[in-house]
Amino acid sequence: MTVLTGYLGAGKTTILNGILGAPRGARRYGVVVNEFGEIGVDGELIVGADEAVVELANGCLCCSVRGDLIGALETLLARDAGLDAILIETTGLADPAPIAATFLLDDDLSDHIRLDGVVCVVDAVHLAESIEGDPAVAAQIAFADLLLLTKADVASPSQRTEAEGIARALNAAAPLVHVTRGAVDPQALFDLRGFDLRGPRNRFVAAPAAVEPSRHQVSSLALTTDRELDPDRFMSWMQTLIRRSGGDILRSKGVVALSGENRRFVFHGVQTMLEGDVQEPWPIGDERRSRLVFIGRNLDEAALRDGFAACLAPEDGSSASEGRSAAAA
Numbered sequence: 001m002t003v004l005t006g007y008l009g010a011g012k013t014t015i016l017n018g019i020l021g022a023p024r025g026a027r028r029y030g031v032v033v034n035e036f037g038e039i040g041v042d043g044e045l046i047v048g049a050d051e052a053v054v055e056l057a058n059g060c061l062c063c064s065v066r067g068d069l070i071g072a073l074e075t076l077l078a079r080d081a082g083l084d085a086i087l088i089e090t091t092g093l094a095d096p097a098p099i100a101a102t103f104l105l106d107d108d109l110s111d112h113i114r115l116d117g118v119v120c121v122v123d124a125v126h127l128a129e130s131i132e133g134d135p136a137v138a139a140q141i142a143f144a145d146l147l148l149l150t151k152a153d154v155a156s157p158s159q160r161t162e163a164e165g166i167a168r169a170l171n172a173a174a175p176l177v178h179v180t181r182g183a184v185d186p187q188a189l190f191d192l193r194g195f196d197l198r199g200p201r202n203r204f205v206a207a208p209a210a211v212e213p214s215r216h217q218v219s220s221l222a223l224t225t226d227r228e229l230d231p232d233r234f235m236s237w238m239q240t241l242i243r244r245s246g247g248d249i250l251r252s253k254g255v256v257a258l259s260g261e262n263r264r265f266v267f268h269g270v271q272t273m274l275e276g277d278v279q280e281p282w283p284i285g286d287e288r289r290s291r292l293v294f295i296g297r298n299l300d301e302a303a304l305r306d307g308f309a310a311c312l313a314p315e316d317g318s319s320a321s322e323g324r325s326a327a328a329a
């Protein structure tokens with residue numbers, strides 16, 4: 001399942017139509033369209049009448065109609081349990097974090113459907129203006145696993161550069177792809193594995209050490225260290241952090257080297273939800289470098305750095321409670 005976000009008029013339906021109109025072999029798609037308003041129009045605008053389309057009007061997925069989302073997905077599955085992919089087009093006002101959390105929290109649903117990724121459609125012409133007016137825009141960009149920049153055909157060079165700069169400042173890790181009038185390779189949107197602990201992509205590598213906090217209160221922070229982390233301290237720090245600040249931390253993810261463990265510990269968090277697991281051993285010859293990324297509103301960078309530094313295992317192999325941390329990079 002792929003969630004398509006992006007501000008009002010950014011080009012979500014156009015991209016959805018581009019995907020549905022592209023050759024797909026035997027692949028079968030299901031579509032959920034969410035609209036904010038009494039009368040759903042977007043469902044009418046979706047091409048390909050043979051698509052399984054469920055429309056959710058009169059509310060926004062991220063707040064009032066979350067239960068309806070679950071109902072819509074169940075309807076799709078009841079009609080065709082063999083769908084290869086489900087695309088959800090959210091309203092332009094939706095905050096993707098609660099949508100992802102709702103889905104991940106529903107065990108029945110997540111037994112049958114895998115949340116693959118969140119794609120944000122970014123309007124090159126209007127981004128600078130819309131982001132000033134609505135904080136949801138920054139959250140949508142920051143949260144995404146893939147950014148699709150639209151309307152480059154009509155944006156001025158300075159609008160394009162500014163839009164790219166804003167998107168990159170909010171989310172340096174997600175690939176940014178230019179899309180004109182919905183012409184996108186559907187493969188670019190599928191198999192993102194944004195929430196898959198075993199995903200092949202290691203996008204943590206792509207994140208820079210830190211991204212400047214933007215004017216929009218949403219920023220991301222990457223923490224790395226070549227020192228091992230003490231398992232107890234790390235787990236307790238993460239749990240406390242997510243419990244206390246989960247509403248502001250929209251997304252957290254990381255690959256961690258724990259002392260006494262030769263496998264990689266990988267975790268994913270969406271707001272107050274956190275899951276993690278030990279994975280395959282660190283590749284031979286690869287340094288055991290821990291990398292964590294936090295994306296959120298009003299991130300307290302100093303507190304995060306301090307908390308992380310306090311999780312470092314002592315270098316001499318003595319017990320964690322004896323050792324004090326060195327600074328984390």
Ligand SMILES: Nc1nc2c(ncn2[C@@H]2O[C@H](COP(=O)(O)OP(=O)(O)OP(=O)(O)O)[C@@H](O)[C@H]2O)c(=O)[nH]1
Nearest residue numbers: 008009010011012013014092150151154179180181
């Ligand atoms: N020039 C140009 N116009 C585009 C592009 N992508 C979308 N549009 C136009 O932008 C307008 C809005 O596109 P939609 O696809 O309806 O946008 P949306 O995000 O689904 O809109 P809402 O559902 O209202 O949030 C339409 O007139 C599209 O034809 C593009 O790459 N270039």
